Amino acid sequence: MQDRPNVDELLEAVAGFLHDDVLPNTTGRLSFHARVAGNVLQMLRRELATEEEHLQREWTGLDALLGRADRPQSLAQARAQLTERNQALAGLIRAGGADGAPFREALFAHLRAVMRDKLGVSNPGLLAEG
Amino acid sequence: MDATTVREGLTLFVADKAGADEVQIENLARLSGGASRETWSFDARISRGGTVETIEAIFRCDPIPGQPTMPGRELEYHLIKAAWDNGVVVPEPLWDGDDRFGVKFFTMRRVPGETLGGRLVRGEQYTAARELVPQQLAQSLARIHHVAAAGHPELARLPGPEPGKSPALAELDHYEQAYRQAAPNPHPIFELAFRWCHQNLPDVPQSVLVHGDYRLGNFIFGEEGLRGVIDWELAHWGDPMEDIGWLAVRSWRFGGKQPMAGVGDREAFFRAYEAAGGLPVDRERIRFWELYGNLRWGVITITQAVTYLSGRSKSVELASIGRRTAETEWELLNLLEGKGD
Numbered sequence: 081m082q083d084r085p086n087v088d089e090l091l092e093a094v095a096g097f098l099h100d101d102v103l104p105n106t107t108g109r110l111s112f113h114a115r116v117a118g119n120v121l122q123m124l125r126r127e128l129a130t131e132e133e134h135l136q137r138e139w140t141g142l143d144a145l146l147g148r149a150d151r152p153q154s155l156a157q158a159r160a161q162l163t164e165r166n167q168a169l170a171g172l173i174r175a176g177g178a179d180g181a182p183f184r185e186a187l188f189a190h191l192r193a194v195m196r197d198k199l200g201v202s203n204p205g206l207l208a209e210g
Numbered sequence: 211m212d213a214t215t216v217r218e219g220l221t222l223f224v225a226d227k228a229g230a231d232e233v234q235i236e237n238l239a240r241l242s243g244g245a246s247r248e249t250w251s252f253d254a255r256i257s258r259g260g261t262v263e264t265i266e267a268i269f270r271c272d273p274i275p276g277q278p279t280m281p282g283r284e285l286e287y288h289l290i291k292a293a294w295d296n297g298v299v300v301p302e303p304l305w306d307g308d309d310r311f312g313v314k315f316f317t318m319r320r321v322p323g324e325t326l327g328g329r330l331v332r333g334e335q336y337t338a339a340r341e342l343v344p345q346q347l348a349q350s351l352a353r354i355h356h357v358a359a360a361g362h363p364e365l366a367r368l369p370g371p372e373p374g375k376s377p378a379l380a381e382l383d384h385y386e387q388a389y390r391q392a393a394p395n396p397h398p399i400f401e402l403a404f405r406w407c408h409q410n411l412p413d414v415p416q417s418v419l420v421h422g423d424y425r426l427g428n429f430i431f432g433e434e435g436l437r438g439v440i441d442w443e444l445a446h447w448g449d450p451m452e453d454i455g456w457l458a459v460r461s462w463r464f465g466g467k468q469p470m471a472g473v474g475d476r477e478a479f480f481r482a483y484e485a486a487g488g489l490p491v492d493r494e495r496i497r498f499w500e501l502y503g504n505l506r507w508g509v510i511t512i513t514q515a516v517t518y519l520s521g522r523s524k525s526v527e528l529a530s531i532g533r534r535t536a537e538t539e540w541e542l543l544n545l546l547e548g549k550g551d
Contacts, residue, residue: 170396
C-alpha cells in the first residue's frame with residue numbers, strides 16, 4: 081500500500097494545477113485542452129470513488145435479466161465479465177428477445193439505473209437538469 | 211495547402227473572375243483544420259478601370275488532391291448558390307473553383323459573427339437573437355426544402371433514396387456497420403435504438419433537398435439573429451423532416467432548455483416552418499429522425515474515441531469524447547420510452 085497522498089488526493093492536485101495555473105496562462109487550443117484534461121481528472125476522481133458500488137449494481141441488475149452468476153473478487157475480472165454479460169444482453173436484444181412486455185420493463189429499469197451511475201461519473205450536470 | 215500557394219492561386223483566380231487589372235490578396239488566414247476541409251479567410255483588393263474595391267471572402271477547399279470526395283462537397287458552391295437564389299440566409303456565393311489548385315474549391319463572401327452554440331444559448335448579448343433565431347431557422351429551412359431539382363441540374367448528382375426504399379435505410383445501415391466494426395464495448399441501448407429504427411423506418415411522400423447537418427454550430431449568428439447557414443457538404447435528397455429532427459437532437463442544444471437548437475419551442479418552430487411554406491409537419495417522422503439523430507451522434511462519439519484508441523490521434527479531446535457516448539444513450543432511453551421533450 082502506498083503512502084498518502086492517495087490517488088484521489090494526487091488527482092486533485094494535478095487537476096488544481098491545470099485549472100488554477102495552466103488555464104489562466106494559456107490561450108486557444110492549449111487552454112481548451114487544459115480544460116478538457118482537468119475535467120477528465122475530476123471525472124476519474126468520481127469514477128474511483130464509486131466504481132465498486134456501480135459495478136456491483138450493474139452485476140446485480142444483469143443477474144435479474146440474464147440469470148444469476150458469481151461475481152469474481154477482483155475488479156479487473158469483474159469488468160471483463162461485465163463486458164461479456166453486456167455482450168450477451170446486446171445479442172439478446174438484437175435477436176428480438178427484449179421485445180416483450182415484462183422483460184422489456186425490467187430491462188429499461190436496469191439500463192436507467194446503469195446510465196444514472198455512468199452519467200453521475202461522466203456528466204453529473206446532465207442528471208441535475210432532470 | 212500552404213499560404214503561399216493559396217495566395218498566388220487566389221490572386222490569379224480572382225483577377226480572372228472579376229475581370230480585374232490587378233488583385234492583391236490580403237489578411238490571408240487559415241480558419242479551421244481537420245482532415246475533411248480547409249477554410250481560409252482573405253480580403254481581395256480588386257483594381258478595375260481606376261477604381262478599387264475590397265471583397266471580404268472565404269476560400270474553401272479539399273485538403274488533398276486525388277482523394278475521393280463526396281458529391282455534397284464537390285457541389286457546395288452550387289448548393290449555396292441554389293440556397294441563395296431561394297432566399298435562404300446563406301453567405302453570398304462568389305465564384306466556383308476551376309482546376310488551378312488540383313483540388314475542388316470555391317469562394318464565398320465572408321459573414322462575420324459567432325458560431326459557437328453555447329454562446330447563443332447563454333450569451334447575454336444574444337437575448338434578442340434567442341427570440342428571433344428559431345423563426346429565422348424555420349424560414350430558411352422551408353426555403354431549402356423548396357429548392358427545385360429542375361432549376362439546379364447539378365444537384366441531381368447528390369445522393370438520394372433508392373426507389374421504393376426508405377430514405378433512412380442506407381444511412382441507418384452505414385452507421386450500424388460503423389458501430390459494429392468500431393465499438394470497443396457492447397451498448398445494449400444502441401441495440402434497442404437500432405431495432406426501433408428498423409421497425410419504424412419512415413416512408414416519405416416527397417423527396418426534397420435536405421441540408422443534412424442543420425444544427426447549432428453550423429449557423430453564423432449575431433446580436434440581431436441568423437446571418438448564415440453554412441457547411442453544406444452533407445446535403446442530399448430525402449425527407450424534409452430529417453433536418454427538423456436533427457435540429458432537436460439533445461447534443462445540439464448545448465445545454466439550452468428548449469428543444470429546437472436549444473432556444474426554440476417545438477410547436478412554435480413547426481408553425482413557423484409551415485407558415486414559411488415548408489412541407490406538412492409529420493411529428494412521427496420527426497420523432498424517428500430525432501431518435502435516429504441521437505443514435506447517429508452516439509456512434510460518431512465512439513468512432514472519434516476509436517481514433518484515439520487506435521493511435522491515429524493523441525488528442526485528449528478525442529479520447530474524452532468516448533465518455534460522452536453515455537449522454538446519447540440516456541437521451542435514447544428517454545426517447546424510446548416516449549419521455550422526450
